[in-house]
Amino acid sequence: MKAALRALPRLAAPRYRRLRATHPVYVLAWLRNGVLLGIAGAALLYLLVAVQASSDIATSIRTTQAMADIGKASAAVTSAGIALNGTLTTEDVQLTGTGSGYLDYISDVTRDLALAAENNGAGTAGTVQIQIVQGQLEPYLQQSETAASDAELRGPLATAGEKYASTGEGDLTTALGILKCTEQTALNEQRDEWPVDPAAFWWALLGPLIVVLILAEATARLMARHFRRHVSPWLWGSLLLATATAVTAGFLNLDDERTHSGDPLAGHPVTLICALLLFLTAGVMAHLAYRRRLADYRFRSS
Amino acid sequence: MRSRLTRFAVALTLAAGLCTGATACVGGQEVTVTIVVPWAKPAKDVSGLEYEAFYHVVLPFAQSHHFKLDIQSTTAVAQQLDADAATDNLPDLVDLPSPGAVEQYENKFDGIQLKKLPFSLSSYNKPWSSLAESAGTVYAVPVKADVKSLIWYKASVPLSPTWTALQKVSLTGTPWCLGLNNGPTASGWPGADWVADILLSQYGKAAYESWLKGAWTSGQVGKAWQAWGTLIRGGDAVFGGVLTAMETMYNKAMVGKGCELEHGALSATGLPSKFDYGYEPFPRMSSNPAPILVSGDFMGLLTDNPDAMMLLDYLSSTPTQEKWVLLGGGHAFSADRMVMPTDYPDAEQGIANLLQPGTSRTWCFSAEDIMAPDLSAAFEQAVLEYLNQPGSLNNLLYGLQKTATANAVQTKGEQQVEEKACDLP
Numbered sequence: 254m255k256a257a258l259r260a261l262p263r264l265a266a267p268r269y270r271r272l273r274a275t276h277p278v279y280v281l282a283w284l285r286n287g288v289l290l291g292i293a294g295a296a297l298l299y300l301l302v303a304v305q306a307s308s309d310i311a312t313s314i315r316t317t318q319a320m321a322d323i324g325k326a327s328a329a330v331t332s333a334g335i336a337l338n339g340t341l342t343t344e345d346v347q348l349t350g351t352g353s354g355y356l357d358y359i360s361d362v363t364r365d366l367a368l369a370a371e372n373n374g375a376g377t378a379g380t381v382q383i384q385i386v387q388g389q390l391e392p393y394l395q396q397s398e399t400a401a402s403d404a405e406l407r408g409p410l411a412t413a414g415e416k417y418a419s420t421g422e423g424d425l426t427t428a429l430g431i432l433k434c435t436e437q438t439a440l441n442e443q444r445d446e447w448p449v450d451p452a453a454f455w456w457a458l459l460g461p462l463i464v465v466l467i468l469a470e471a472t473a474r475l476m477a478r479h480f481r482r483h484v485s486p487w488l489w490g491s492l493l494l495a496t497a498t499a500v501t502a503g504f505l506n507l508d509d510e511r512t513h514s515g516d517p518l519a520g521h522p523v524t525l526i527c528a529l530l531l532f533l534t535a536g537v538m539a540h541l542a543y544r545r546r547l548a549d550y551r552f553r554s555s
Numbered sequence: 556m557r558s559r560l561t562r563f564a565v566a567l568t569l570a571a572g573l574c575t576g577a578t579a580c581v582g583g584q585e586v587t588v589t590i591v592v593p594w595a596k597p598a599k600d601v602s603g604l605e606y607e608a609f610y611h612v613v614l615p616f617a618q619s620h621h622f623k624l625d626i627q628s629t630t631a632v633a634q635q636l637d638a639d640a641a642t643d644n645l646p647d648l649v650d651l652p653s654p655g656a657v658e659q660y661e662n663k664f665d666g667i668q669l670k671k672l673p674f675s676l677s678s679y680n681k682p683w684s685s686l687a688e689s690a691g692t693v694y695a696v697p698v699k700a701d702v703k704s705l706i707w708y709k710a711s712v713p714l715s716p717t718w719t720a721l722q723k724v725s726l727t728g729t730p731w732c733l734g735l736n737n738g739p740t741a742s743g744w745p746g747a748d749w750v751a752d753i754l755l756s757q758y759g760k761a762a763y764e765s766w767l768k769g770a771w772t773s774g775q776v777g778k779a780w781q782a783w784g785t786l787i788r789g790g791d792a793v794f795g796g797v798l799t800a801m802e803t804m805y806n807k808a809m810v811g812k813g814c815e816l817e818h819g820a821l822s823a824t825g826l827p828s829k830f831d832y833g834y835e836p837f838p839r840m841s842s843n844p845a846p847i848l849v850s851g852d853f854m855g856l857l858t859d860n861p862d863a864m865m866l867l868d869y870l871s872s873t874p875t876q877e878k879w880v881l882l883g884g885g886h887a888f889s890a891d892r893m894v895m896p897t898d899y900p901d902a903e904q905g906i907a908n909l910l911q912p913g914t915s916r917t918w919c920f921s922a923e924d925i926m927a928p929d930l931s932a933a934f935e936q937a938v939l940e941y942l943n944q945p946g947s948l949n950n951l952l953y954g955l956q957k958t959a960t961a962n963a964v965q966t967k968g969e970q971q972v973e974e975k976a977c978d979l980p
Binding site for chain 2: 380381383384385387388389391392393395396399403406408409410412413416417418420421424
């Protein structure tokens with residue numbers, strides 16, 4: 254390792270000498286290519302951030318909805334238990350069975366679970382947990398019906414039957430609680446994805462433009478030193494336009510992230526088209542900024 | 556120009572290579588083996604020792620073979636499988652505590668079918684090995700075994716191991732500990748084991764097999780129920796009475812309670828590993844030695860996941876079985892005859908001796924585990940109803956007979972598992 258480090262200056266020296274000997278117009282062409290690549294990179298990263306953020310926000314909205322559905326299902330299970338207890342203790346179960354209140358709540362549970370499955374944002378882990386909830390629902394329903402028929406018999410089994418059903422209710426509520434936690438974990442992960450994380454997406458949007466700024470500064474120095482000219486205002490205009498576009502896109506994305514909008518602004522088709530056109534304009538401006546000087550020095554292709 | 560093209564091609568190849576490598580790495584981490592087990596996870600009021608023991612057996616294997624484990628715990632295994640099958644997302648492995656369920660899933664049932672396994676169960680004792688096979692094909696591995704024909708007593712109150720002595724002890728007070736609660740599924744099963752043990756002890760293997768084939772209304776079956784009812788004085792000899800028994804969890808009936816005697820397997824008693832309790836095999840009630848009522852867990856494969864197959868192979872091996880039984884808190888026993896009683900913790904060696912060939916007592920698999928799930932559930936409910944109202948016994952037996960007949964019609968008489976229930980070691 255040490256030997257390699259010692260050899261580095263020796264290996265780099267010829268390359269540096271070659272660079273120093275290169276005609277400034279070649280360096281200018283490289284700088285132009287770098288600036289154009291930087292602007293293209295900024296446009297592509299904006300596209301990636303906007304599309305991915307829209308998708309992540311949509312997923313997290315679905316996950317939030319799934320969590321709300323699970324909460325409703327859990328509340329309906331508790332209400333079903335209360336309704337069942339009421340029926341078993343106060344009504345003639347031979348006539349009412351488990352009771353209409355209980356059945357209504359159970360139909361709510363089934364509906365809310367189906368909605369939660371539709372909006373599941375936790376992938377396979379969520380699907381597995383939903384299956385576990387459904388696996389707990391079936392014995393709870395069976396035991397509730399058994400509790401109703403046990404209540405007809407009277408005696409200790411009527412009381413114990415209620416307890417078995419109540420244990421089933423507890424198991425079901427626990428399974429729903431675990432499902433909600435699974436969805437919450439997925440939601441936290443979705444909210445930490447880089448396209449919706451300000452610390453990450455600002456770097457993605459502005460990083461390429463910082464490189465463009467450095468290249469523009471290098472261009473200005475090269476022009477002043479070797480060509481005794483000021484850099485074209487088109488270049489600064491191009492940089493300003495690209496930066497303004499990226500910053501606007503960034504703020505739109507920030508707003509989308511904060512409001513969790515179902516219709517994100519940064520990824521809206523109109524915004525996408527406008528921003529890409531502005532980046533394209535910035536690219537054209539950068540090209541024009543270098544064009545005249547490069548046209549003065551046309552060498553034959555070797 | 557050519558050099559530019561070459562550089563571009565090299566860069567593209569490198570990028571493609573990096574992407575492929577990254578995908579392979581990510582893909583490698585995703586391999587998961589999903590297992591459904593009936594053992595409760597440790598929680599506030601649940602020791603979860605059986606689950607913990609299983610976890611400690613499988614975890615090192617999963618880590619050394621670089622796959623993840625997703626162990627799902629449920630007491631309602633059949634219902635869980637139904638829900639999984641409905642979404643076409645079956646677990647890779649399932650632990651079935653009932654040979655009746657193994658037989659049910661050997662052929663496609665409700666979209667669930669056990670895979671054929673290329674294993675040999677030659678080192679496993681019958682009836683466990685024969686119950687895991689059908690026509691020479693292995694469908695499951697009997698990963699755990701247990702002995703149910705045990706009467707537990709407080710060491711401070713020694714027990715005379717005869718039926719007459721048990722009857723005498725039961726005449727006064729509340730000596731019996733009984734917990735029938737198993738939550739929303741299978742509550743009542745400890746009573747079902749009582750009836751099975753009495754029938755076996757009083758009338759032997761032939762009567763037991765005949766009962767398993769559907770003879771619910773035979774006089775012998777009725778007498779076995781009545782013998783249990785008389786022993787516990789219709790619930791008066793049970794600590795706390797019938798309601799307490801119905802409300803007490805099956806594994807919380809004895810420890811810290813004011814009763815001295817309990818019937819059942821060690822894992823079902825909830826006794827700690829180092830216990831102040833003794834046990835005796837279930838006493839003979841006729842001139843013949845009483846057969847031993849046993850049970851087991853059968854692990855089957857439901858998918859083509861090769862890691863799951865490897866894990867099952869690992870679980871079936873003698874060294875793994877030895878490791879499992881040594882984790883004393885789990886109260887695991889093995890049907891593998893190569894696992895010696897000396898491989899067990901001290902407290903469990905005596906019970907392990909009962910699982911060794913040469914005990915001269917027939918092993919019979921627990922009746923309610925052998926029965927088809929519907930009939931088994933009806934049997935357990937009947938136990939609760941019998942204790943609730945002992946006078947209803949005849950009606951209950953006729954109801955069970957009806958269920959058994961309907962079940963036989965459903966399976967078109969193809970159910971053979973009852974014929975393999977008993978075997979001489």
